[in-house]
Amino acid sequence: MESLFLLIPLSLVLVGLLVWVLRWSIKSGQFNDLDGPGHAILMDDDAPKPSKS
Template structure:
């Protein structure tokens, strides 16, 4: 029974930390582009079409409104 006095607060602290970590990741933009890295492995870096797509994506990212 005395172990519960230690384990319950430790569990609450761990849950609070996990929630804080999740919100930090969302606010810092960790989940903004989930498909880009998965699709990027399908293209060669030397492909001129791929280079044009990267340039176009960079331009659209620069024009997108920034989040504070």
């Protein structure tokens, strides 16, 4: 029973911390472009670049 007096507040603090981290990541734009990095891997940059002459 004594362990519940420690575990319940500790779990509430952990949940509060996780909610704060999620809100911070949403506000800072971490989830704005979810598809871009995945498509960037598949793009080929093998096309020859035009020369300047």
